[in-house]
Amino acid sequence: MALVKYNNNSISAVTSASSIPSGALTHIKTLTASSSATLSFVDGSSDVVLDSTYPIYKFEFINIHPASDGVDFQFNMSSDSGSNYNVTKTSTWFYAYNSYAISGLNGVEYNGSFDLAQSTSDQILTNNIGADNDQSASGSLFIFNPSSTTFVKHFIANINTYHGANQSVNSFISGYGNTTSSINAFVFKMVSGNIDSGTIKLYGIKDS
Numbered sequence: 655m656a657l658v659k660y661n662n663n664s665i666s667a668v669t670s671a672s673s674i675p676s677g678a679l680t681h682i683k684t685l686t687a688s689s690s691a692t693l694s695f696v697d698g699s700s701d702v703v704l705d706s707t708y709p710i711y712k713f714e715f716i717n718i719h720p721a722s723d724g725v726d727f728q729f730n731m732s733s734d735s736g737s738n739y740n741v742t743k744t745s746t747w748f749y750a751y752n753s754y755a756i757s758g759l760n761g762v763e764y765n766g767s768f769d770l771a772q773s774t775s776d777q778i779l780t781n782n783i784g785a786d787n788d789q790s791a792s793g794s795l796f797i798f799n800p801s802s803t804t805f806v807k808h809f810i811a812n813i814n815t816y817h818g819a820n821q822s823v824n825s826f827i828s829g830y831g832n833t834t835s836s837i838n839a840f841v842f843k844m845v846s847g848n849i850d851s852g853t854i855k856l857y858g859i860k861d862s
Contacts, residue, residue: 680708682856687849689721695856696736697838704838706801708858713795713840715779715813715854722847723785724818728776729795731807731831732839739841740774741807745829747778755820772832778845779811780825784818790852791815793825800837807831 683702685693695713697704704711718727730739747768753759768778780791793813800807811827831837842854 678859678861679712680858680860682711682858684853684855687718687852687854690849692841692843693849693854694736694841695839695854696732698735702856703858704800704840704856705836708860709799710859711797711800712857712859713797713842713854714857715791715793715795715842716852717790717792718783718852718854719790719850720783720785720844720847721850722844724782725785725847726778726781726845727783727791727813727842727849728778728845729840729842730774730776731797731800731837732841733833733835733837734839736839736841739776739839741831741833741837742772742774743770743777743829743831744772745770745777745809745827747825747827749823749825751817751821751823753819753821759821768827770829776843776845777827777829779827780813780815780823782815782818782823783844784816784820785850789816789818797837797840803834803836806833807837 687693695702731741732739733741748764750762751760770777783791791813795811798808808830813825815823817823
């Protein structure tokens with residue numbers, strides 16, 4: 655990600671705000687949940703951009719809080735502007751965890767039950783989010799060149815969760831949508847129940 659550094663000489667040479675480089679990370683859209691069944695980002699809808707404008711897109715999840723206790727947060731992709739969220743995916747999933755309630759309950763594990771192998775099912779990002787008032791999940795998801803009609807669509811995610819069993823769980827997910835069609839929509843939801851509250855921000859990363 656590009657960083658722009660200025661000194662006194664460079665600032666004094668600026669004649670208008672438009673001549674200042676804007677940097678690599680560009681905010682596109684923010685969605686805020688309020689007892690929402692889904693949060694969807696569709697290219698060309700409600701000012702959402704998910705096309706060749708940027709080679710990389712980033713979703714940020716901020717305090718995703720479920721209405722139901724102990725549920726999973728997940729996503730899927732669409733190649734038909736959200737008419738169907740059923741892109742075939744292959745992925746891998748592991749996590750690190752530590753409990754404050756049970757001494758010695760910690761470690762790093764691979765979780766094959768959350769992997770997908772040529773599946774159109776939703777991809778779990780993190781599991782068993784607690785529904786207490788102070789419990790939530792936060793993290794990020796990157797999608798690489800979703801508009802490509804040549805290559806599959808790689809994604810990488812990292813989410814930290816206040817697990818329902820009083821654990822900090824840091825989930826690492828990566829995989830690809832196995833399609834050469836352009837991906838132009840994403841949907842986020844709980845495996846059951848609503849997203850009670852939380853924010854998802856979409857950014858485009860240029861110069862990359």
